[in-house]
Amino acid sequence: MLKEAAALDAADGLAAERARFDLEEDCVYLDGNSLGALPRGVAGRLADVVGREWGRLRIRSWEESGWWTAPERVGDRIGRLVGAAPGQVVAGDSTSVNVFKAVVAAIRLTDTGSRDEVLVDAATFPTDGYIARSAARMTGCRIRAVDAADMAREAGPRTAVALVNHVDYRTGRLHDLPAVTAAVHAAGARTVWDLCHSAGALPVHLDAAGADFAVGCTYKYLNGGPGAPAFLYVRRTLQDRFDSPLPGWNSHADPFAMDPAYAPADGAVRGRVGTPEILSLLALDAALDVWDGVDLEAVRAKSLALTDFFLRCVEAYVPRGRVESVTPEAHGERGSQVSLRCAAGPAGGAGDVMAELIRRGVVGDFRRPDVLRFGFTPLYTRFADAERAARVLGEVLEGTRQR
Incomplete structure (x- = not known):
């Protein structure tokens, strides 16, 4: 699966978009369906809004900076x-x-x-x-x-x-x-x-x-x-x-x-x-810059490819019977996340499993009582991330020590 992930990432037309986000290489972030990653352009834009538009122009910014x-x-x-x-x-x-x-x-x-x-x-x-x-x-x-x-x-x-x-x-x-x-x-x-x-x-x-x-x-x-x-x-x-x-x-x-x-x-x-909530509104405005020139059909195609690949990796790495996908297989009925029902076992309940995944650098989230959620954000999620997440999930459920 590692070689396949590398080949898919090499052919990914959206791969370059990841560089526009502030992400660590050693963290697999699959929780963008709860909180998206920070686009790199936001911090500088907010610094200008605070320091110049608010700090210097003050009330004039409602008109001169387009706040209104x-x-x-x-x-x-x-x-x-x-x-x-x-x-x-x-x-x-x-x-x-x-x-x-x-x-x-x-x-x-x-x-x-x-x-x-x-x-x-x-x-x-x-x-x-x-x-x-x-x-x-x-x-x-x-x-x-x-x-x-x-x-x-x-x-x-x-x-x-x-x-x-x-x-x-x-x-x-x-x-x-x-x-x-x-x-x-x-x-x-x-x-x-x-x-x-x-x-x-x-x-x-x-x-x-x-x-x-x-x-x-x-x-x-x-x-x-x-x-x-x-x-x-x-x-x-x-x-x-x-x-x-x-x-x-x-x-x-x-x-x-x-x-x-x-x-x-x-x-x-x-x-x-x-x-208007100007500081957060203008942070959002800057965040939306990452969408300039992006084809939403390409985003959808990658989303489906990522979730398909992740499900195949789960089947390959996770002990049989430990998790069950509650996300539809049909592309026309699937969003951009995979939810796995996880029964209690030697690694604990689903909440314990997610806590251990996060400790090992794979960040998803847990929904009571037994659902592990993994969100796939095509602008920055790699196929290598999907492979690693499934592999680490398998290790956690098998009780394998972290290498």
Whole structure:
């Protein structure tokens, strides 16, 4: 497997992108699905923002350095990566806050007299479920949890909105965004897609699919840094009816008029609330430079090749019966991670196994009760990393001493 990994890395058209990240050679980092690696250009950009734009220009930077328009400018850069034409994505706030905006706005766009149901992916990331339940209580709706695979056929005459994770955070299962969107629309309802585990990992085609709303974080595959601002997509044809439940001064048509009456701005600006988080927003802006000129189809092809190769290495190195992949084999149903169910054994439970992997320089993560997650970020993950991770996993599960 070592020779095959070397050959695959030699033929990798994205191999040069790794040099744009701050990564140690002796560490296999497979946790970019939780926190992406640091792009090398971010530190210098932040130093300039702090030292010159804030330190010297101070308040002038809102205009002279473009701080005021940064949420839309950065939003458009993200939009290119999720299949959204300019003017439909705004960067800011957290994923949770943006889920709330999108779900409530989607409900307000429907006839809530007869449509009082919010469909939620039964395996959703917990925050999405918490927010959806709160939004439902506030709008007089009820929550109905269904399997994401059943979402298309479960949408009906009472459905106001369906909140769906594009990629399941536990298993890495990819759901069919175009098909589910079309089915939900056929039922007369709206969609809100959570792209946290797909933005930057694979091509997303929001405009082409006719998606209504989408949200996502930027600290995973987009490498924006811990707590980086999230994003909100509002389809252009809905923007004049987008009634945000959080109408902050930054989304006012004339913010500095300080008018006590709210008048919403046009376009994606309606998705703003308060003062932009400039330091983290401009760190994200710099991080997005690594995507300039990158072909997302090439990213997807490498992602699938990496995860295929890793699974073959696991089969070759790991004692039979010790782990079971819960990530779909079919390419059309797989995101950019591999999740392995790991039964307790001589090396301990799955949490103990991951702790030992990290001690040996292979960084993934653990999800209770028994899942080992390995995220593959094609811009910097090598086939040699996949081979080493599987080999060390095998050694840990066999109880082999570290060499």
